[in-house]
Each structure stands twice: as C-alpha cells, then as structure tokens.
Amino acid sequence: MPLAVNLAKYPSGPITPENFEVVEVPTPAVPEGWFLIRNRVFSLDAGFRQWMSEGAGDNYLSGMALNEPVQSIVLGEVVETRHPDYPVGTLVNARTAWEEVSLLDGSDLCAPLQCADDLPLQDYMSTLGPTGITAWLGLFRIGLPKAGDVVVVSAAGGAVGTIVGQLAKAAGCRTIGLVSSSAKAQWLTDEVGYDVAISREAQPDLAAALADAAPTGIDLFFDNVGGGVLNTAMQHLREGARLVLCGAISQYESEVQPITHSWELVTKRARMEGFMFSDYVDEFPEVMATLESALRDGTLKTFDQQYNGIEQTPQAFCDMMHGASRGKCLVLLG
Ligand SMILES: NC(=O)c1ccc[n+]([C@@H]2O[C@H](COP(=O)([O-])OP(=O)(O)OC[C@H]3O[C@@H](n4cnc5c(N)ncnc54)[C@H](OP(=O)(O)O)[C@@H]3O)[C@@H](O)[C@H]2O)c1
Numbered sequence: 514m515p516l517a518v519n520l521a522k523y524p525s526g527p528i529t530p531e532n533f534e535v536v537e538v539p540t541p542a543v544p545e546g547w548f549l550i551r552n553r554v555f556s557l558d559a560g561f562r563q564w565m566s567e568g569a570g571d572n573y574l575s576g577m578a579l580n581e582p583v584q585s586i587v588l589g590e591v592v593e594t595r596h597p598d599y600p601v602g603t604l605v606n607a608r609t610a611w612e613e614v615s616l617l618d619g620s621d622l623c624a625p626l627q628c629a630d631d632l633p634l635q636d637y638m639s640t641l642g643p644t645g646i647t648a649w650l651g652l653f654r655i656g657l658p659k660a661g662d663v664v665v666v667s668a669a670g671g672a673v674g675t676i677v678g679q680l681a682k683a684a685g686c687r688t689i690g691l692v693s694s695s696a697k698a699q700w701l702t703d704e705v706g707y708d709v710a711i712s713r714e715a716q717p718d719l720a721a722a723l724a725d726a727a728p729t730g731i732d733l734f735f736d737n738v739g740g741g742v743l744n745t746a747m748q749h750l751r752e753g754a755r756l757v758l759c760g761a762i763s764q765y766e767s768e769v770q771p772i773t774h775s776w777e778l779v780t781k782r783a784r785m786e787g788f789m790f791s792d793y794v795d796e797f798p799e800v801m802a803t804l805e806s807a808l809r810d811g812t813l814k815t816f817d818q819q820y821n822g823i824e825q826t827p828q829a830f831c832d833m834m835h836g837a838s839r840g841k842c843l844v845l846l847g
Pocket of ligand 1: 691737838
C-alpha cells in the first residue's frame, strides 16, 4: 500500500519528527471527474507550520487535522484518470498532502505543468514553483526595487531568501542577507552572491549590524521572519522605503514579539505590504517563463537540499524550520 505522513500530535513550540507518523493508506478509487497522481516531489514550505498548531486556521487555509496527511504543495504525475483535462502522464502541480498518491479533481492550485527536458524536474518545486514565484512577486510586484537600492532580506539562506537575493542583485541592488550561523553567512556571500551577510551567531546585535552594513538606511526590506527582526529593521529605513511582508517564521513556533516602531513608517514615508503568492495565479506562466530564462542564462541558480523517500519528510521539514537546511528543502520520491 502507498505511504502517507500524518500529523500525529499537534506541535507546541519547535516541531520534531515525533509530531508526524508515516502510515500505509489504501489507494483510492477514482470517481468521474477525478484523477490519481503518483507524487514525485514534495515542496517543504515553512508557511505550512502555521496551520499545524492546534486551533490553527484562518481566512487562507483551514488548520490541519490529527491523523490526516499533512498539507503540502507537490509535483505529481497522473497515473489513472477520469478527468478530460488530465490524461495519464500529465505532470501536475497541486496543493495536496504528504502522500505517495493523491486523488485530485483539478481544484486548489492544481495545474498541469509543462516541464522542460533540460531542467531538473525538482526545479518546478523550487525556483520554477511557488517558491520562486513568491520571491519574484514579492520583490517586483510589492517591493519595486530600483538599481542602487539597499535591499535587506531576512531568512536569506532559505528557499525564498536565496532567490530574492539573486533577483535583487541582478536588478542592480546592494543585497544584505540575515541568517543564523557564520557558516551560512559565508555561503551566502561566497555562493549565493549576497554582497553582505549578517549572522545572529557572529553579530547578535542586529541594530548595530544594520547600522554598520547599511549606514544610509534600507530601501527595501523583504521580510520572512517578522517579530523582533522586522521591528529592528523598521528603525533603519531610508525615506520612501518599502517593507515586503512575505512571512513571519519567528512567530510560527514561539510567542509573537511586539512591533513598536511603526512611527518610523510615518516619518520615512514608508510602505509596508503583505501578499500571498496565490493571489497572482494569472501571472504564474509569465513569472515562470522569466525565471526559466534566468536559470538558462545563468543569472539565477537553484540552491536546494534534497531528501529521498517519503520517510525522510518529517526530518526534512524540521531541518528546514530550524535552519539545518540551505536553499529550498525538497523530498524526492523517485
Ligand atoms: N506570502 C507568501 O505567499 C509566501 C509563500 C511562500 C513562503 N512564504 C514565507 O516565506 C518565508 C520563508 O519560507 P520558506 O519556505 O522559503 O522557508 P525557508 O526560508 O527555506 O526556511 C525557513 C528558514 O527561516 C529561518 N528561521 C527559522 N526560525 C527563525 C527565527 N526565529 N528567526 C529568524 N530566522 C528563522 C531558518 O534559517 P536560519 O538558519 O537563517 O535561521 C530557516 O531555514 C516563511 O515565512 C514563509 O511563511 C510566504
């Protein structure tokens, strides 16, 4: 029987592999209008941690239920079909769950994928998937970078952060990335291409580090972390700054830290705006084509950390949440 990963216990505080359970599940029958996919790649996304807590659920997604497969974005291949738009062999991007096979009806961010033969399939779950699309939309639709801008990115060594840094640099900006460890900071400047990297390990006083790295202030803050990091960045803005609220990972597993510097937005005539990538579905093909051509001409690189087999998914997710992975965290199912 195929395997799935269930949410076994609601996490409170940092999530561990014990919050999940790998189980066998029967292969579902396929009703008229539905199709079955064999999943090839799981995209592990920090945002989903938000909906794993007990009582979670909001205007965007419902909270996850115990003893049900964990929600996820996946890339799969149609293996059985009773849906005219999804013949057998079609590659599909969908929001479904950590399971080896999924039954779908074509709704919920589901779309057929045209994957180029000369690019790795898993890129369609990272740079060419929701992660890359999020980075591009947040930067160019909300952040509006101009050449010469100082762009600061939090969680810069993660999936979204590695792409935002490269795109901002290619747009002529000076890029500063915030990460946890000195080793990750070194990798960020040496390989990902950030101009400057600030690590919590080597420079625990973020205010001082930002004052040093961006003495004239921040033009664009791309925030994946929220809480204290956002609050500190608010004190270092240049006039006309843009703050892109992409995520708030510091809040997903611990107490929310207060924002006390909103007055800075007034005097700096700054704009702070949140967004969800899924509001821009109509733009996905164009954004994907732009990212695909940047991958081909070498101005953009994919950084990913791959795990193999569904059994690795709980550990992979915890590694991603707690900074043990670099770039996009993926599980390949073969
Ligand atoms: N708005 C949207 O449509 C959208 C779509 C996708 C993702 N997102 C958001 O984008 C953010 C990044 O998601 P991702 O999937 O790309 O994850 P990711 O950046 O690959 O992984 C999360 C990283 O966050 C850092 N981190 C964890 N706890 C932290 C803390 N308390 N303070 C500072 N850094 C912390 C860790 O790196 P370090 O080693 O540096 O600590 C970790 O590796 C998340 O907030 C997510 O919710 C938003």
